[in-house]
Amino acid sequence: MANIKVDFFQGGNSPVTRLDARTKLLYVGWVFIMIMVFSHPALQALTFTTVLAMIIAGHLSWRQVFHSSRLGIYVGLFSWLLWTIFLHNTGHPLVTVPILSWQITDMGFMYGLGVAFRIFTLFFAFIAVAMTTSTRDLIAGLYYLRVPFAFSFVIGIILRLIPHFLAEHETIVEAQKSRACEFDKGGLWSRFKKHTAYVIPLCLRSLKIVSDMSVAMESRAFDPNRPRTIINRPSFRTIDYILLAVMFVWLGAAVTLRLHGYGGVIPGLL
Amino acid sequence: MNTVIELSGISYSYRGREDQPVLNDINLKVERGEFIVVTGRTGSGKSTLCYILNGLIPHFFGGILKGTAQVAGLEVAAATIADLASRVGIVFQNAESQLVGLTVEEDVQFGLENLCLPSTAILERSRWAMAVTGLTGLEGRSPWRLSGGQKQRTVIAAALAMQPEVLVLDNPTAELDPLGKAEVLAVIQRLNQEMGLTIVLCEQDLEQSAPLADRIVVLDAGRIISDDRPEIVFDNAELLQKLGIRMPQVTDLARRLRIGGKWDRPLPVSLPGFLSDLSPKIQLAASSVYYAAEPVPKAAEQVETKTAKIVVDNVSFVYPDGKKALDGVSLQVFQGEILAIFGHNGSGKTTLAKHFNGLLRPTKGGVLVEGTDTKSVSVSQLANKVGYVFQNPDHQIFAKTVAEELSFGPRNLGWPEDRVQEAVDAILVELNLQSYREKDPFFLGLAERKLLAIASILIMKPQILVLDEPATGADYTINTRIIEYVRELNRKGMTIVVITHDVAAAAGYAHRLLVMKSGQVILEGEPGLVFQQEELLRQCYVDAPAVTKLGQELSKRGWQSEMYTVEQAYATLTGLL
Numbered sequence: 018m019a020n021i022k023v024d025f026f027q028g029g030n031s032p033v034t035r036l037d038a039r040t041k042l043l044y045v046g047w048v049f050i051m052i053m054v055f056s057h058p059a060l061q062a063l064t065f066t067t068v069l070a071m072i073i074a075g076h077l078s079w080r081q082v083f084h085s086s087r088l089g090i091y092v093g094l095f096s097w098l099l100w101t102i103f104l105h106n107t108g109h110p111l112v113t114v115p116i117l118s119w120q121i122t123d124m125g126f127m128y129g130l131g132v133a134f135r136i137f138t139l140f141f142a143f144i145a146v147a148m149t150t151s152t153r154d155l156i157a158g159l160y161y162l163r164v165p166f167a168f169s170f171v172i173g174i175i176l177r178l179i180p181h182f183l184a185e186h187e188t189i190v191e192a193q194k195s196r197a198c199e200f201d202k203g204g205l206w207s208r209f210k211k212h213t214a215y216v217i218p219l220c221l222r223s224l225k226i227v228s229d230m231s232v233a234m235e236s237r238a239f240d241p242n243r244p245r246t247i248i249n250r251p252s253f254r255t256i257d258y259i260l261l262a263v264m265f266v267w268l269g270a271a272v273t274l275r276l277h278g279y280g281g282v283i284p285g286l287l
Numbered sequence: 288m289n290t291v292i293e294l295s296g297i298s299y300s301y302r303g304r305e306d307q308p309v310l311n312d313i314n315l316k317v318e319r320g321e322f323i324v325v326t327g328r329t330g331s332g333k334s335t336l337c338y339i340l341n342g343l344i345p346h347f348f349g350g351i352l353k354g355t356a357q358v359a360g361l362e363v364a365a366a367t368i369a370d371l372a373s374r375v376g377i378v379f380q381n382a383e384s385q386l387v388g389l390t391v392e393e394d395v396q397f398g399l400e401n402l403c404l405p406s407t408a409i410l411e412r413s414r415w416a417m418a419v420t421g422l423t424g425l426e427g428r429s430p431w432r433l434s435g436g437q438k439q440r441t442v443i444a445a446a447l448a449m450q451p452e453v454l455v456l457d458n459p460t461a462e463l464d465p466l467g468k469a470e471v472l473a474v475i476q477r478l479n480q481e482m483g484l485t486i487v488l489c490e491q492d493l494e495q496s497a498p499l500a501d502r503i504v505v506l507d508a509g510r511i512i513s514d515d516r517p518e519i520v521f522d523n524a525e526l527l528q529k530l531g532i533r534m535p536q537v538t539d540l541a542r543r544l545r546i547g548g549k550w551d552r553p554l555p556v557s558l559p560g561f562l563s564d565l566s567p568k569i570q571l572a573a574s575s576v577y578y579a580a581e582p583v584p585k586a587a588e589q590v591e592t593k594t595a596k597i598v599v600d601n602v603s604f605v606y607p608d609g610k611k612a613l614d615g616v617s618l619q620v621f622q623g624e625i626l627a628i629f630g631h632n633g634s635g636k637t638t639l640a641k642h643f644n645g646l647l648r649p650t651k652g653g654v655l656v657e658g659t660d661t662k663s664v665s666v667s668q669l670a671n672k673v674g675y676v677f678q679n680p681d682h683q684i685f686a687k688t689v690a691e692e693l694s695f696g697p698r699n700l701g702w703p704e705d706r707v708q709e710a711v712d713a714i715l716v717e718l719n720l721q722s723y724r725e726k727d728p729f730f731l732g733l734a735e736r737k738l739l740a741i742a743s744i745l746i747m748k749p750q751i752l753v754l755d756e757p758a759t760g761a762d763y764t765i766n767t768r769i770i771e772y773v774r775e776l777n778r779k780g781m782t783i784v785v786i787t788h789d790v791a792a793a794a795g796y797a798h799r800l801l802v803m804k805s806g807q808v809i810l811e812g813e814p815g816l817v818f819q820q821e822e823l824l825r826q827c828y829v830d831a832p833a834v835t836k837l838g839q840e841l842s843k844r845g846w847q848s849e850m851y852t853v854e855q856a857y858a859t860l861t862g863l864l
Contacts, residue, residue, distance in 0.1 A: 197670035197699035229384035237398035
């Protein structure tokens with residue numbers, strides 16, 4: 018357990034790291050709205066470029082970003098595939114899938130790509146913000162955005178506990194492997210039964226970790242319902258105001274365009 | 288002096304177990320500035336006592352609390368935990384479970400933010416607490432990346448920053464290596480001596496903590512059995528032995544000498560105390576009779592055969608994050624021996640041991656187990672050759688009954704069901720656990736859970752057993768039971784590798800010792816040879832047993848004697864005195 022990494026924050030002093038946490042949190046909110054406003058992949062890609070710019074300005078390692086976002090990449094690619102299947106009767110056929118005799122249509126392809134971009138963009142934006150903002154600053158940012166402290170703190174604790182649970186999981190799997198357990202061998206039922214050998218200890222260990230932590234926090238006078246000092250009070254700088262203004266104007270323009278019928282793929286489908 | 292803790296008639300039962308009181312009629316007074324060590328075996332009520340002192344009992348855990356507890360001027364039952372938190376700091380055994388912040392500074396400031404102090408006061412107090420605990424310069428570091436001792440000092444700094452009147456520490460050094468233990472005890476001693484902070488330290492290992500204490504309180508089955516100055520408590524060594532409390536080695540040695548009529552003074556608490564009482568006797572003996580050291584019994588008989596069961600050949604290992612954990616390690620583990628591996632946390636002990644059963648494969652070099660290259664077989668194929676028992680039994684226990692838990696390994700090996708049941712019955716008899724056959728393993732005591740974890744590996748009939756810190760979290764009684772069983776297995780021919788911080792115990796049962804530092808083997812050999820390397824041991828943060836230090840002191844006075852167990856020291860001194 019000595020070397021586990023307990024949060025996503027990469028440290029450093031990049032221009033993105035120096036931004037007010039509220040700006041970055043509002044940026045995630047902005048990304049969420051933007052990806053919902055348009056469904057056309059070209060306009061989705063434009064939003065995605067802002068995330069890429071953030072990764073570059075944040076001096077983040079591409080490898081780490083891709084590694085941390087891999088779930089989003091898989092889900093995005095899978096959604097693209099699903100939408101091309103769902104919309105195989107909509108639009109002009111591009112190719113026919115052999116054996117299944119399904120057609121891939123232009124609309125299915127484009128709409129699926131747009132959905133994939135939505136998922137990529139949200140995942141990458143979240144990871145980029147988490148990698149450039151300490152959990153403490155995120156909690157403070159949420160608090161000063163008027164999110165109830167208990168909720169903000171829970172988010173911080175979850176981010177803090179996930180890697181801890183992963184390390185426990187690794188130890189438990191090793192302990193069971195030492196008892197000749199091969200999790201990837203055998204039939205479905207046999208595999209399911211084998212997995213209880215780590216699921217049960219992991220659940221019990223997780224409960225113990227959470228219980229120990231709550232005892233430790235109580236011992237340090239923690240009460241989510243009492244006022245507390247937030248020592249790292251965030252403060253907006255000129256660059257934050259500029260970025261927030263850009264986001265506001267961009268969002269306004271995007272909504273206007275969409276209301277005038279631009280940026281969609283299939284009429285009536287968001 | 289004035290009273291800072293006063294417990295009168297305290298009895299307590301946890302919620303749901305109202306008929307099983309954990310504490311019974313506890314009466315305890317602690318004066319301001321005192322250093323109290325509370326000791327007792329697992330389940331004696333030490334942790335419960337700590338929880339009462341900072342109000343977690345009754346406010347967090349509930350249950351039934353009888354009697355009155357006054358701490359730092361507050362009535363515990365009437366005060367809130369937040370009120371008590373600023374007056375009573377508490378530190379638990381596992382530092383990692385208490386780390387809330389993601390940097391050292393953040394962790395230290397967490398409690399101060401909860402107290403709603405102004406930012407300037409928070410900064411001032413946190414800097415002061417980090418300076419006092421020697422953490423200056425580590426403010427921005429992740430506590431998770433620090434050594435065990437530094438992590439525990441971070442937790443102490445967090446408690447200290449709240450400027451408590453009393454600091455309560457519940458087994459704070461149990462999971463630390465010798466260096467971490469020394470660091471933490473030095474900080475605690477400093478807080479008490481220089482700042483006058485009242486300390487209540489619950490500890491099972493009295494070797495280093497007893498000399499610091501003003502008083503020792505002995506708990507057993509929820510009752511105070513003894514409460515007095517260390518010299519007086521230890522003078523009743525027979526009682527401590529009966530209660531399963533491990534005495535400092537020099538105290539135990541003097542006790543044995545007293546039984547043999549060779550010691551007539553109060554039993555000493557520390558090595559300097561022992562030496563000061565011993566010196567006149569030795570000088571007297573030296574002037575009256577020439578002493579030639581008689582051969583003393585070896586701690587463990589030498590292994591006759593030199594058949595290598597495991598050969599580690601120039602192994603290096605790099606973790607995926609780039610950390611080099613092993614660097615050119617070569618060694619052999621011989622048939623029928625007990626090999627003990629020491630080294631500070633992060634020295635590479637566990638990484639090395641995980642190569643023995645194939646959990647890790649070398650980045651460079653090779654590991655042969657009975658001639659088989661571990662790179663060519665799976666972990667499960669090695670499971671009936673090398674058994675690996677993890678430190679915490681709760682990482683492997685999952686079944687509904689003890690019998691089911693034991694049968695998991697053999698079933699994975701594809702044994703027929705009748706053979707599995709036979710093996711389960713046999714191992715239960717061997718460990719004297721027959722009565723637990725159908726019991727839920729989660730409700731067993733720590734000793735039984737640890738034995739069950741060992742049994743669930745042994746049932747697969749490995750010829751080599753690797754135990755990763757089997758003593759961690761266990762008291763002396765449990766530890767002794769496990770050691771006795773390991774020795775018994777070894778007498779039957781099993782090869783055993785033990786990773787441990789308990790140098791004194793290992794010196795008594797291991798044939799060979801191996802000391803690691805920064806992924807390399809620094810020392811290797813029989814205990815006598817290893818303990819002679821005082822400087823190298825110091826560099827590896829390994830503390831020789833107290834009786835070995837005694838032997839070294841005697842050597843300086845002209846008495847050549849090799850001793851690293853109490854039995855050997857007794858045999859030597861009986862000849863001397």
